[in-house]
Amino acid sequence: MLNRFTSRSKGIRSSSLRFCSQKILRSVRQGVVAGREEHLSSGIKYYCFQGVPYAVPPIGELRFKSPEPLERFDQPLLDCTHLRGPCHQREATTSKTVGSEDCLHLNIYVPAKCAAEPMPVMVWIHGGGFIADTGNKYLPLSLLHEGVIVVTLNYRLGAWGFLCLPEAEIWGNVGLKDQRLALQWINENIKSFNGDPNNVTLFGESAGATSIHMHTFASHAGKLFHKVIMQSGTANMEWVFQRQPSVKVRRLCELLGCSSTDPKEMFEFLQSPEKVTPEAVLSKTLSLLLPDERRRGPPFPLRPVLEDTNSPDAFISMPVLKQMRRHDTCAIPTIIGYNSAEGLTLLKHSVKQIEKVDQDLERFVPRNIPLSIDHPEISALAQQIRKFFFGGQRITKEHLPGLCNLITDYHFLVDIYFATKMHPIYRPGAPLYVYRFDYTGGRDFYKRLFNFEHLSGACHADELHYLFQTPNDDLSTFAEDDAQITKRLSEMWANFARYGEPTPQNSNIANELGFMWTSVKKSTGQKECKNLDYFIIDRKCSMRQEPDRDRMEFWEEIYRKFPPLDYSLLNAKR
Template sequence: MRNFLCKVIVLVSYNVYASEFQSDQHAGELDATQHLKNPKYPLVCIDDGCLRGKNMDGFQAGPFDAFIGIPFAKPPVGKLRFANPVRNDPWEKGTIYNATEEKSMCLQKNDLIPNALVAGSEDCLYLNVYRPKDRNTTKAFPVMVYIHGGGFFAGSASPSVVGPEYIMDAKRTILVTLQYRLGVFGFFSTGDGMAPGNFGLKDQVMALQWVKKNIAEFGGNPELVTIFGQSAGGASVHMHMMSPMSEGLFSRVIMMSGNAIAPWNIPTKDPFGLAVRQTEAVDVPCAKNLSSEQIVNVLRNVDATVLSKSIDKLKFWSIDPLTLYRPVIESSNWSDQAFLVEDPRVSWQKGNYQQLPWMTSFVPNDGAVRAIAITSNEKLLKELNANISYILPKLLEKEQSNELLRLLKNRYFNDSSDEEWINQKNAYRLTDLYTEGSFLYPIQSAVKQYVTVADTKKAPVSIYKFNFKGRYSYSFYYTFTHQDYGVVHCDDLIYIFRSPALFQDFPRKSKEALMSHNLVQFFIDFAINGVATPLKPYRSCDNENEIYQSMDCDVLEFTNSDELEKPFEVRIFNGRNEDLFTFWNKFY
């Protein structure tokens, strides 16, 4: 009787929550005669039809062609919510797609920003293509595809944040930026075939397939594609190396401050349990009695903003865990479109991945992305100290353990009392803890395993450290203060992408502008040649030594110069840190 009443209530809830989202996918279509009246605009034709782009001004060089808001999949709404992406339909004959208008970012609640609100749209599966105006018709450009970060819950490909100007100034490559579903929309799973999960990663695959199929029409070389990403984007790049769905879609990889074996990327252990909790969070009664099919049907009809905002009810403390929705392991029995068939840590250890030229990086204070928001907030810091034995292990994706707590206390807070581990004098040590456990150790571990399996002569791996301190920093957006926290997570992005929505432009002849120019050239050189090309002799990581120690190779460091006449400096140091590796290897 109770189950019957639950089913009745669920059906009523289904109708109450229903908000069918209608989207006109080709609302930006133009009549072909409109383009003929404006022949100055760039025009490219692909199988879906022709696209009209626009001219954009570079930062220091001339204009370039921009094709913005190109659909690569149908809007994932209605029955396509919590479903694998579906290729978009071609536009009507006789029309030209208006690729001059920016599309909405994917629906998200960016908890990295204090007091974040829900923003964006479910109709968000679009990409942008930028190309130089001066093209050699006999030689195709290398292609660089950027996958944004944001912990799988935030981010966008907007040119106001991921601006192409610095890369386009080089006039040496085509740049593609893409969007993918985030949070519950991109990574919800029932742990079976009803909602297998990894939808955001499969969106990325479909975008890469679009590039492979169409980029030649823009003047790009589909056989010379570099995928690069930062933070969760770097983890995504790493997983594409391992996923059978992504094989053959790229030939170079760059991972910035993030990879797939980081603790915040550990696959969800109980997807169905999380699905039940999510259903309860939007006030659906009797959620524990529902089947996978019933849960999916109900949640497909919950208002998108309500569903996105409900993430607050699923946190164990403050906004943690930041990355609640993340990749899951799929069974090949569910579908022939499984993105992850085993834990990335297992795949990487076994060598189940594409061996390709690979470059990885970090910044000195990557862990500031979460730590400084805690240490700069008196209330949060007090709560953390009062509940350190419960909160700290969970922040590190570990079970509570006296041994773990003892070792963490001795390594990072040995000069503080048991009642107050963290204070304003040693607050930087929480950043160190986050940095080492969530970023440096995963990088060292990944490199160490790679060189024991891969042929590093054909597929070398290189490491660089970005340690250049300029006039802007993302630390402002983590704390809304102007305190100096050093070079923090995302600060390297300031020199690769122009971000007018976040930061004012550099003066054209500033040290920051010169740093940007050189870092971009460094990236493009790698995309073309597959090797890091510093300004001085450099030894990449290899497997020539019989016994390989973690990161027993040179690390390039882009940093501020001690000499006044130099705007920056490239140094080289040995990245081996056995003490760090041994400590964290006990836990991960």
């Protein structure tokens, strides 16, 4: 949910810009791209093509509009030997405005080996709460060892990607539509890199994973991609959909100096690069947070929306829970998982105001419970939360493990859990593999950054520092346990991309583990799926049934009494 690889990736641009005498050329539909040759620490060669444009630059009249396909490059030989800028955002450590509106590029990493068959393709969609991060920061060195092609991409963020004003034909979700267009580009061109367009796996984390979940509802599922891996995110989560989008676009115009409420005039104002500068937009973005969003967190004001029925190219217009209950969707093999202490990423904020949190546990009563905020049952539910997570006591810094579990459940786990329970019922033809990532080691980043190393569990996003690397990383120098978890993750993810299962029978990883990661059993009829099998990713891996079952039973009991509303509908109304 935060900006990734901040301190470890400072050398990424200088490393990527070094001159290579031997350029690698590939012809694509739009022209010819020139990449460069690199070497893994093992000496194995790979090719990288960075900063490849997949759309017409979304500037001028295309600002806030759906992306348009790029028909031809503007030069006969396009230099793709270096990274291009990210989409506009605040740099995590300095808060400086970085990036460009001309940011719709992708990066292609290709093992150089001569493969007899086209290689599986893995497309990474980054997280960052729809306001931050970039595909540029994710270098898939360990995945390349496994013989798969990896593509990372940029999509528009914040106001540029998720502002919504249907009356002026700003339909919203253009950041998601950027992703869709990138998939179309990959489908058309990946053969030129010896990739298999009929074997494409989407994988992503946090906001990237929620995006992928929405892709599975779309008509291009099973056509532009064929398998998915969702790390720490599903589309039914509390923070995914934008709250009061019409209020926010008007508020942004007001903050930037537009007093008009006429949609046409607002649109003309927003498209003015002189009046609406990147710095101005980013300086006002957090001011769009509603009071209740500030109270509950996380601070993501501009996010996806359910699009107006008049939208000519809607990405998602049907409510999420209705989508998840459809039986007529494409059967996409799926991995869904979470980190055991996701809440560590938001715990520091709660610790700073722990007395307020103690006095307002109602903030952790899920908003999708169909009660008004002043209903007496809300206070009663808050007391149940206090009793279950804190033994009925006041919350102090002695209760950080319980507070971390509560934040984990509220912002991540409960909705991920319900998504995994629904999948076998409504997608019985789509194999589902579920995991919990427990590993903590020498490459943990956020847990150390937030000074929570004394607490157990894996922080949100910390698995990324094992799955991906930076240009300065040498895999051969990793600590033994870190190298092992990197190898296991990469091998299982690549196996899933290649075969549709992470630990095929008689595979190296299955033989090493001594067992197979089994898929969730298919549901019979409409009966609830109980005791789902989870793969525990740690120094010693294992299969367990619903490792956080006690906490999930607590929330299930509440939802039995108060059947949940759909956040995607709820957020649009309130």
